[in-house]
Amino acid sequence: MADPLYFFDKNHPNFDFSNFSLHGFELDGVYWPTVEHYFQAQKFPGSSQFESIRRASTPEEAKQLGQSRDHPLRPDWNQVKDQVMKRALQAKFSDPTLRNLLLGTGERPLVENAPDDPYWGCGPDGQGKNRSGSLLMEVREELRHSTSTGD
Numbered sequence: 202m203a204d205p206l207y208f209f210d211k212n213h214p215n216f217d218f219s220n221f222s223l224h225g226f227e228l229d230g231v232y233w234p235t236v237e238h239y240f241q242a243q244k245f246p247g248s249s250q251f252e253s254i255r256r257a258s259t260p261e262e263a264k265q266l267g268q269s270r271d272h273p274l275r276p277d278w279n280q281v282k283d284q285v286m287k288r289a290l291q292a293k294f295s296d297p298t299l300r301n302l303l304l305g306t307g308e309r310p311l312v313e314n315a316p317d318d319p320y321w322g323c324g325p326d327g328q329g330k331n332r333s334g335s336l337l338m339e340v341r342e343e344l345r346h347s348t349s350t351g352d
Contacts, residue, residue: 202310204309205309205311205312206218206306206309206310206312207312207313207314208311208312208314208334209322217299217302218302218313218337220286220333221235221236221237221260222235222236223260224236224293226239226292226293228288231255234257234260235260235263236286236289236290236293237260237263237264238255239255239288239289240282240286241264241266241267241268242255242263242267243281244267244274245272245273245274245275248272249272250266250269250272254267283332283336286321286332286333286336287336290337291340294337294341294344300344303341304341304345304348310334310338311334311335311338311341312331312334313333320332321333322334
């Protein structure tokens with residue numbers, strides 16, 4: 202098996218795979234500065250919090266606003282959060298440069314080395330769910346398939 206490619210820290214060469222990397226995209230007719238902005242805003246559709254998050258000056262601010270519980274989360278959030286993340290990753294990696302970067306990882310496992318996040322990252326003991334890495338690998342496979350079939 203190929204060595205894992207770890208990403209997380211903005212001072213690391215693989216930071217482009219992070220949801221905090223400054224690679225904007227358009228989705229649902231709106232421009233999003235980062236995946237983190239899109240993901241956090243989707244917790245509050247149709248609310249003022251949605252737009253506050255979209256306009257946040259940094260992904261860190263977007264995350265902080267998204268983690269606030271001053272506004273109610275959409276009731277189906279736990280059921281849709283992975284789909285929301287995947288849509289954002291698909292949009293981000295539709296950029297030709299980023300698509301080639303992702304495809305260039307070959308078969309390497311992609312691991313978000315987030316020590317404080319056992320759901321999206323590998324967690325403090327490396328045994329987390331790594332959903333960010335898993336979804337990136339799903340997007341990579343979809344891109345590989347669409348590239349090989351000419352879709």
